[in-house]
Amino acid sequence: MFHVKLPGHDAIARQADEHLVTHRVKLPRKVVEHPFRQVAKRVLMALLVLSVTALLVWFDHDGYNDNSDGSVDFLDAWYYATVTLSTTGYGDITPVSDAARLTNIFVITPLRVLFLIILVGTTLEVLTERTREEWRLNRWRSTLRDHTVVVGFGTKGRSAIQTVCATGLKKEQVVVVDPSSKVIDAATAEGYAGVIGDATRSEVLKRAEVHRARKIIIATQRDDTAVLVTLTARQLNKGAKIVAAVREEENAPLLKQSGADAVITSASAAGRLLGLSVLSPAAGMVMEDLIQQGSGLDIIERPVIKAEVGRRPRETDDLVVSVVRGHRVLGYDDPAVGTLELTDRLITIVRATPGSQIAPDVRPLVQE
Template structure:
């Protein structure tokens, strides 16, 4: 069974607990109060209306008559308020004076309507909310495409999301998939759409609209999970760019064979950065600067412009690090480059400009 809800939505269907995987789509929205708190508030409001009505009746008790003893005390006033507001109306206590009847018309009747609205308001709100959520979900499914799917919202997944956002990608174009409901709740609270479920299953990835995604970031906690997720994602989407992370370097070839376009080995990458910082703190600072997208220096992949065709990599105004030719990545000093061709792409180091967005032809290099 699939449960559906939208961003910022409180997870109210967690009866089974974290250990049972529930598949549902969550889209970001404003945080609402918890249902129990709403019910308590409405009950208190209803009780207040009841008390106010009873006091009004008791204040004019001389204008009422009781079939049993012809007098109305405080208990009778509360009894009359209860049966009147609930529209039961036994008729044993009735207003007989003109003032009491006028009070019933101008005061008691509006309070009765208010009392009923308070009692049925919770039910109506739930039905309205379900309809609204279903409409939003269908609308999201019909419009989302060329988006980024992030599988795993741990430390690596969060960092990857922040990096792609720094390039100008909108939060509406990011979908997070994670088996933990808490992780998805955190993602939707930040404005991302989320899917709770096991990403190794194709039905879960389909709910994230993976088949329409432009790029997929695979960042689960385990390498074997990353391999299965990559295989499933590549089967559903042959054209998407898939970047995966591995804890162990020996698992990187498996991820590439599974369909990943690029594999980042987190443990070895962090270790190399630590070793570089020990040997040269300044070089470590430069590498850290390059890793942080949107500040200082950035690594950018861009196409060769018309004026650069026929030139060498060192003759380009930007600082060229590598040349991408077909499926090969050639160093700037590789003799095989010769001169730049119109189909080549350049990997350059540029000064980051805060607030600028990356165009589709100019994209940042994936970070570790």
């Protein structure tokens, strides 16, 4: 067993470990207010209650008796307010007049209850929040099955998630893995679960429940990282469909050898689109339209319907590009196609309807 070290790998791992001390898995949630701001507000409220109590005692200091010197000054008023609200009650300063006792009954006692509610409520909220988060995490892990794991939440990763979710996949069934806590915060803000860490490490992928995933999308920034992630993911899950993106075309065979079912070469694809746009701006415009899912034209994969069985690809209502028969992809004009069969799937170009959701059995084939 060999260990591969890549440039910057240790630094990324150390950075991930720093963020993983308390939050390794983040579930999407709506945070109304920052926790520190909530605590600060409660502390200010407690200080306000304490100040009001001390001022009430100071204004009516003649109605109180101090066992040490008989008089109650400003400091004694704060002291009395502190020991009273905290229910310590040493008894060295006591209300002796009727007015002072009535003030203690109807004003200071409610303030004492409010003070305790603020302090105890803050403590209970912290404890219950932690327990609730643990419960949510355990429940999430126990119910997560056949989900999609996306490694990398950059431009490619975001676009891939949008394309997959257009088929009806719920956001709860998507887990994003990225070494940056800010990126994961952005993912959870959009409704996806996130795992902070280096995806080349098996323990990080295990937190994303990769061994139970149905699809794995690898959209890292570096090709060597994509290779290591593919190797690790394939080792943990033998049956998942793994699709990876690389920048250089020469690295595509290495990714396939590592276990990727499909490899998308971003650099060469962009280069071909640039060249096509130079030779034929109209053709380049059409290709760009196909790439942008959800508007203009879309290329999809769909099953053959009963009315199309026995027909040739050109005889269908849609513009058929290829026919998927078993594990073979045949061109529309391939003589081996003959007539369409019920078990075939068609790759077609259709007019996209903005705002509409793609049927679950229809797969968009091109993503941004």
